[in-house]
Amino acid sequence: MPCPTNRTPTNGLSVVECGTPSIGPASHGWADCFGLFYYFIFAKSHYLPKNHYLCRKHQTVIAKNMKIALIGYGKMGHMIEQIALERGHEIVCKIDVDNQEDFDSPAFASADVAIEFTNPTAAYANYLKAFSHHVKVVSGSTGWMKDHKEDVERLVREGHQTLFWASNFSIGVAIFSAVNKYLAQIMNQFPQYDVAMEETHHVHKLDAPSGTAITLAEDIVSRLDRKTAWKKGTCAWDDGHVDGSADHKPEELLINSVRHDEVPGIHTVSYDSEADCITISHSAHSRKGFALGAVLAAEFTLTHEGLLTTTDLFKF
Numbered sequence: 001m002p003c004p005t006n007r008t009p010t011n012g013l014s015v016v017e018c019g020t021p022s023i024g025p026a027s028h029g030w031a032d033c034f035g036l037f038y039y040f041i042f043a044k045s046h047y048l049p050k051n052h053y054l055c056r057k058h059q060t061v062i063a064k065n066m067k068i069a070l071i072g073y074g075k076m077g078h079m080i081e082q083i084a085l086e087r088g089h090e091i092v093c094k095i096d097v098d099n100q101e102d103f104d105s106p107a108f109a110s111a112d113v114a115i116e117f118t119n120p121t122a123a124y125a126n127y128l129k130a131f132s133h134h135v136k137v138v139s140g141s142t143g144w145m146k147d148h149k150e151d152v153e154r155l156v157r158e159g160h161q162t163l164f165w166a167s168n169f170s171i172g173v174a175i176f177s178a179v180n181k182y183l184a185q186i187m188n189q190f191p192q193y194d195v196a197m198e199e200t201h202h203v204h205k206l207d208a209p210s211g212t213a214i215t216l217a218e219d220i221v222s223r224l225d226r227k228t229a230w231k232k233g234t235c236a237w238d239d240g241h242v243d244g245s246a247d248h249k250p251e252e253l254l255i256n257s258v259r260h261d262e263v264p265g266i267h268t269v270s271y272d273s274e275a276d277c278i279t280i281s282h283s284a285h286s287r288k289g290f291a292l293g294a295v296l297a298a299e300f301t302l303t304h305e306g307l308l309t310t311t312d313l314f315k316f
């Protein structure tokens, strides 16, 4: 059950119960990661930054009443709006393809953070437009990095902009990613196992392999000496046709894709040997976990700067 929002100022502090939605205790864990820091630095000295409140129940600091702009008002945009409102934030501007002029509106410029979920070809231009108004961006759009990674890194570094980007915002994937890294380290000692990956998503997804699969693959490649790069493999569709090829060199980590129905996202890493097979898998039940993660990332971004990602939020 959500905590009711219930402000009672005491001792000069803004005190609320945090309104964390029923997605569960994990979301308090996220808030606590960075909240405890603020609790000791700010709450103990009777000062909280703008938009931050002390949660009476959890003795931690949370961001509330943020002004959020949405860039991309599709499936993710709608779900993010719902969760942001539940958490006490205000949506000041919604931008999609047919109202691009709103990037130049006072409402957009008033946003504390813009949350961007569009597509691989639109994302980079959207970051530039938001940065030109000095609005921090949280983005989950995937597929843009191969063309614009260096430009974005430079803009953030030299232009003093802020981008929180994650190929996957769900807490489950953050945990899965930590397990994936640890497993790759262990497997470095066991050359008899060959590793491969498969990701499955809905048929509307424009990029393959998924951004999450690429991040997981890069984490493996940087830990497993016998793999030097990942390689895009096949993409199998519901109508039976298969794009691409599974050909790869032994030192390449193959990522195969499946595009099926309305699947929100499944990622599987398999280590296969003559004797046995070790498989780890994450399966999202809906988009809700991604949307909550994006809103929590926006709350984090309010008080952080530079190039940020989920490992800044979770300290496993």
Ligand SMILES: NC(=O)c1ccc[n+]([C@@H]2O[C@H](COP(=O)([O-])OP(=O)(O)OC[C@H]3O[C@@H](n4cnc5c(N)ncnc54)[C@H](O)[C@@H]3O)[C@@H](O)[C@H]2O)c1
Residues within 6 Å of the ligand: 071, 072, 073, 074, 075, 076, 077, 095, 096, 097, 117, 118, 119, 120, 122, 126, 139, 140, 141, 142, 166, 167, 168, 169, 170, 205, 287, 290
């Ligand atoms: N990182 C994550 O956790 C995560 C999770 C889910 C989806 N995604 C990614 O987020 C993106 C959006 O997913 P979705 O399911 O909401 O897709 P969607 O197709 O439902 O919505 C995308 C929206 O963006 C709009 N759009 C396109 N170009 C635009 C532009 N230039 N400016 C503003 N809006 C524009 C479209 O009109 C559409 O309404 C995809 O790249 C997807 O892969 C990431």
